[in-house]
Amino acid sequence: MKNAVFTHLRRIEAEAIHIIREVAAAFERPVMMYSIGKDSSCMLHLAEKAFYPAPPPFPMLHIDTTWKFKEMIQFRDRRAAEIGMDLIVHTNEEGLARGVNPFSHGSAVHTDVMKTQALKQALTKYGFDAAIGGARRDEEKSRAKERVFSFRTKDHRWDPKSQRPELWNIYNTRIAKGESIRAFPISNWTELDIWQYIHLEGIEIPDLYFAKERPVVERDGQLIMVDDDRIPMAPGEQPMMKKVRFRTLGCYPLTAAIESGAETLPEIIQETLVSRTSERQGRIIDHDQSGSMEKKKQEGYF
Amino acid sequence: MSDPTLSAIADAQSPEEVERFLEEQERKDLLRFITCGSVDDGKSTLIGRLLFDSKLIFEDQLSALERDSKTSGTVKGGIDLALLVDGLQAEREQGITIDVAYRFFATDKRKFIVADTPGHEQYTRNMATGASTAEAAVILIDARKGVLTQTKRHSFIASLTGIRHVVLAVNKMDLVGYDKATFERIVGDYQAFADQLGFESVTPIPLSALDGSNVLRRGAAETPWYDGPTLIEVLETIETAQDWAARPLRLAVQYVNRPHLDFRGFCGVISAGRVKPGQEIVALPSGRKSRVARIVDYKRDLDEAQAGQSVTLTLEDEIDVSRGDVLAAADAPAQVTDQFAAHIIWMADAEMLPERQYLFKFGPAEAYGAVTELKHKINVNTLEKASGKTATLNEVVFCNVALDRAVAYDRYQDNRETGAFIIIDRYTNQTVGAGMISFGLRRATNLHWQALDVDKRARAAAKGQKPAVLWFTGLSGAGKSTIANLVEKKLTALGRHTYTLDGDNVRHGLNRDLGFTDADRVENIRRVGEVAKLFVDAGLIVLVSFISPFRSERALARSLVEEDEFLEVFIDTPLDVCESRDPKGLYAKAREGAIKNFTGVDSPYEAPEAPELRLDASSLTVEEAAEQVITALRARGMID
Numbered sequence: 001m002k003n004a005v006f007t008h009l010r011r012i013e014a015e016a017i018h019i020i021r022e023v024a025a026a027f028e029r030p031v032m033m034y035s036i037g038k039d040s041s042c043m044l045h046l047a048e049k050a051f052y053p054a055p056p057p058f059p060m061l062h063i064d065t066t067w068k069f070k071e072m073i074q075f076r077d078r079r080a081a082e083i084g085m086d087l088i089v090h091t092n093e094e095g096l097a098r099g100v101n102p103f104s105h106g107s108a109v110h111t112d113v114m115k116t117q118a119l120k121q122a123l124t125k126y127g128f129d130a131a132i133g134g135a136r137r138d139e140e141k142s143r144a145k146e147r148v149f150s151f152r153t154k155d156h157r158w159d160p161k162s163q164r165p166e167l168w169n170i171y172n173t174r175i176a177k178g179e180s181i182r183a184f185p186i187s188n189w190t191e192l193d194i195w196q197y198i199h200l201e202g203i204e205i206p207d208l209y210f211a212k213e214r215p216v217v218e219r220d221g222q223l224i225m226v227d228d229d230r231i232p233m234a235p236g237e238q239p240m241m242k243k244v245r246f247r248t249l250g251c252y253p254l255t256a257a258i259e260s261g262a263e264t265l266p267e268i269i270q271e272t273l274v275s276r277t278s279e280r281q282g283r284i285i286d287h288d289q290s291g292s293m294e295k296k297k298q299e300g301y302f
Numbered sequence: 303m304s305d306p307t308l309s310a311i312a313d314a315q316s317p318e319e320v321e322r323f324l325e326e327q328e329r330k331d332l333l334r335f336i337t338c339g340s341v342d343d344g345k346s347t348l349i350g351r352l353l354f355d356s357k358l359i360f361e362d363q364l365s366a367l368e369r370d371s372k373t374s375g376t377v378k379g380g381i382d383l384a385l386l387v388d389g390l391q392a393e394r395e396q397g398i399t400i401d402v403a404y405r406f407f408a409t410d411k412r413k414f415i416v417a418d419t420p421g422h423e424q425y426t427r428n429m430a431t432g433a434s435t436a437e438a439a440v441i442l443i444d445a446r447k448g449v450l451t452q453t454k455r456h457s458f459i460a461s462l463t464g465i466r467h468v469v470l471a472v473n474k475m476d477l478v479g480y481d482k483a484t485f486e487r488i489v490g491d492y493q494a495f496a497d498q499l500g501f502e503s504v505t506p507i508p509l510s511a512l513d514g515s516n517v518l519r520r521g522a523a524e525t526p527w528y529d530g531p532t533l534i535e536v537l538e539t540i541e542t543a544q545d546w547a548a549r550p551l552r553l554a555v556q557y558v559n560r561p562h563l564d565f566r567g568f569c570g571v572i573s574a575g576r577v578k579p580g581q582e583i584v585a586l587p588s589g590r591k592s593r594v595a596r597i598v599d600y601k602r603d604l605d606e607a608q609a610g611q612s613v614t615l616t617l618e619d620e621i622d623v624s625r626g627d628v629l630a631a632a633d634a635p636a637q638v639t640d641q642f643a644a645h646i647i648w649m650a651d652a653e654m655l656p657e658r659q660y661l662f663k664f665g666p667a668e669a670y671g672a673v674t675e676l677k678h679k680i681n682v683n684t685l686e687k688a689s690g691k692t693a694t695l696n697e698v699v700f701c702n703v704a705l706d707r708a709v710a711y712d713r714y715q716d717n718r719e720t721g722a723f724i725i726i727d728r729y730t731n732q733t734v735g736a737g738m739i740s741f742g743l744r745r746a747t748n749l750h751w752q753a754l755d756v757d758k759r760a761r762a763a764a765k766g767q768k769p770a771v772l773w774f775t776g777l778s779g780a781g782k783s784t785i786a787n788l789v790e791k792k793l794t795a796l797g798r799h800t801y802t803l804d805g806d807n808v809r810h811g812l813n814r815d816l817g818f819t820d821a822d823r824v825e826n827i828r829r830v831g832e833v834a835k836l837f838v839d840a841g842l843i844v845l846v847s848f849i850s851p852f853r854s855e856r857a858l859a860r861s862l863v864e865e866d867e868f869l870e871v872f873i874d875t876p877l878d879v880c881e882s883r884d885p886k887g888l889y890a891k892a893r894e895g896a897i898k899n900f901t902g903v904d905s906p907y908e909a910p911e912a913p914e915l916r917l918d919a920s921s922l923t924v925e926e927a928a929e930q931v932i933t934a935l936r937a938r939g940m941i942d
């Protein structure tokens with residue numbers, strides 16, 4: 001008897017569920033990083049599947065820079081309540097007090113203080129020994145070599161030389177006190193896989209992914225949505241209403257919108273497939289130089 | 303270049319067409335393969351070519367690529383596709399790929415995950431890492447150089463790690479004028495060597511990663527003499543399933559899901575076979591049998607599941623199954639052993655020493671163990687065997703391994719998941735080796751265990767629990783045994799390993815010589831305390847259910863174990879209630895004087911002053927009382 005094809009999506013789904021369960025089984029205090037985007041939405045869905053009928057046995061952690069789209073925050077709170085998971089929201093209060101923001105400090109400083117440092121603070125504060133993250137190997141060249149279970153030192157650093165060989169689906173989950181692991185269940189997913197899976201499983205994602213008339217301004221040739229009145233405007237400048245959507249969600253001043261008519265999931269997928277720019281282009285952080293992500297990772301950025 | 307995948311959707315006119323396209327996409331299967339070759343054979347260029355020709359490169363990456371090609375490219379004037387896949391900065395500066403990188407691309411038939419593995423002399427371990435999850439290998443040869451030592455090494459490692467299909471990519475054919483004779487000579491050389499390795503298929507292809515002939519497009523102009531498949535045609539048609547689903551069921555339990563007492567789901571990936579409700583399974587290593595009750599999927603149950611799926615099973619019986627156990631087909635179970643022979647690839651700078659204790663990890667199961675005998679080393683270049691005492695970085699050795707506990711396994715050739723293990727250094731926690739089981743060894747063969755110090759902690763760790771003594775004290779008929787029995791049931795349902803000591807199993811055997819005088823009562827409790835201590839040392843949760851009327855003996859029992867290992871449960875049922883119950887008619891006999899020294903009648907009961915838990919069994923149901931004990935254990939971190 002010939003089997004039904006065990007499809008690509010079902011294979012990477014099974015792998016992701018295996019990884020998530022492995023974290024829950026092998027660590028004392030795991031957490032799932034939740035950044036509200038489409039990849040996080042998939043991860044959350046996979047976590048729900050992994051432990052059904054129980055809710056996932058770990059909390060979700062959101063690093064709130066205070067510059068996220070308002071819609072993202074509403075979406076986050078609602079989803080956490082629906083799934084019945086504890087939601088931990090952490091903000092770098094020190095950075096906030098010093099007024100660090102993307103406009104006057106630039107994207108690099110803002111990201112470092114409000115994201116990278118904030119994440120380390122939260123991991124230390126709650127004593128998490130494993131953090132499940134949504135990074136994918138196809139996102140960026142240096143990530144292509146990332147392990148599924150990525151070892152971090154006591155000060156949360158990633159050292160490309162001390163990564164453990166990873167064979168079969170046997171993961172080395174041993175750490176000493178204070179050390180930690182970042183686990184990436186969707187390592188082997190591509191952007192298209194994510195969209196297909198969202199389509200296949202009917203996973204809910206924030207509205208910002210769908211094209212809609214939104215107020216935007218142009219900054220350095222990119223469209224930035226006016227999500228609140230913190231965005232500096234030139235005298236007399238008025239936001240334009242444009243039909244836009246976002247390929248990735250982050251801090252609104254750092255996340256460029258694209259003009260689009262894609263209002264449904266199939267339309268987004270169609271647009272994504274024929275699009276000739278990779279999704280990270282919308283993320284202003286990567287633009288400096290090719291090796292920059294690797295540097296950020298060594299410093300502890302996810 | 304027209305790629306069918308992309309043009310289909312780009313041309314889609316209606317949402318229905320897009321939907322149809324998506325449905326087709328969602329039906330694709332997956333092939334994982336590795337590329338290997340010596341430095342500069344053109345691996346990176348070939349992968350770059352696959353990504354480029356299947357349109358997996360975006361414009362921003364392309365412009366970065368053009369920019370990078372000018373500064374560090376090796377292709378004069380053109381774009382250097384190799385730069386697309388060269389990852390870490392430090393490596394790029396050295397000009398070599400030194401780690402395993404994973405790449406993704408798709409055609410309209412399949413999706414592919416490529417492990418880009420290095421050709422550099424000292425990186426056998428990375429190649430093995432990439433190969434361990436691959437179903438096929440693309441082995442590159444530079445047409446000008448022919449079969450090299452490294453080619454042989456890569457082929458051997460591919461074969462060792464269970465890869466069945468090899469594509470021999472004879473690259474840089476442009477530099478030898480697409481010469482047929484050169485190609486055929488190389489193929490002949492390779493075949494002679496590969497015959498020893500037992501691959502299922504070896505497909506040689508003459509190609510040029512640089513100009514793309516016979517990669518995605520047919521090199522009709524360049525190699526008119528070649529009528530075999532292109533690289534992508536081979537990759538699209540290699541049989542991946544190997545029909546794992548047709549083999550006997552194996553599921554390594556990685557997580558026990560127990561949201562409440564009525565649900566115990568065993569979670570894991572099915573590595574072989576199929577499973578259906580009603581099917582008989584055996585839990586290994588314990589050997590207990592049961593039947594599958596349900597296959598629980600997200601918000602529904604499944605009628606059937608098969609190899610590759612991550613599932614949650616519930617069983618019909620409450621048998622003891624925990625993380626690391628293997629659920630196997632009852633009529634074709636996996637083997638169980640604590641000793642086996644295996645190939646090991648050593649991956650650490652510190653050499654492997656026989657008799658040194660390491661942690662061995664088989665899927666979710668862990669055991670301490672040691673290499674007891676290194677039978678021989680294998681020269682990865684010549685496949686010759688050599689003797690040796692230790693193994694160093696990147697060496698492949700064949701040895702005997704002994705573990706401190708039995709595990710379920712299959713031969714690696716029969717199952718790549720239940721036949722594989724990694725070796726972890728106990729002190730650095732580094733992964734230092736990877737192994738593939740060849741066969742089990744019979745228990746009788748020269749066990750020498752002195753090297754392994756198995757202590758209380760190790761035994762408890764092997765059971766995944768904290769050992770403890772639950773000491774139930776109280777009058778005869780107070781309800782000690784009934785409550786203790788239910789507590790034990792609940793603990794077992796939680797996957798804990800337990801044992802109960804009570805009058806029935808101790809008085810009739812170990813303490814057969816003791817009566818009920820005060821002296822004998824003291825001796826009775828002393829012995830029970832000592833036995834409980836041994837069981838704690840064995841890593842068990844011991845439930846002791848004895849009247850144990852005297853404070854000093856209970857204090858003695860308490861002193862035999864660690865402070866946080868002893869939980870005194872006082873079943874505080876009033877004498878009149880016990881006496882009215884009188885299940886065995888003992889109170890009546892005592893009152894008649896037929897039994898002497900009966901506690902509560904003519905012998906004293908010294909109630910505990912500060913028990914960890916006091917339960918009034920006259921006002922609680924047995925269920926409530928047992929649940930209070932479980933809650934107390936949780937609160938104290940004795941169970942989780």
Ligand SMILES: Nc1nc2c(ncn2[C@@H]2O[C@H](COP(=O)(O)OP(=O)(O)O)[C@@H](O)[C@H]2O)c(=O)[nH]1
Nearest residue numbers: 341342343344345346347376384474510511512
């Ligand atoms: N002429 C020619 N050069 C090639 C071909 N494939 C790769 N190269 C060149 O060989 C060199 C090494 O290639 P690279 O892909 O970096 O090799 P790797 O070390 O195996 O990844 C580069 O200069 C490539 O441009 C080919 O098919 N023909």
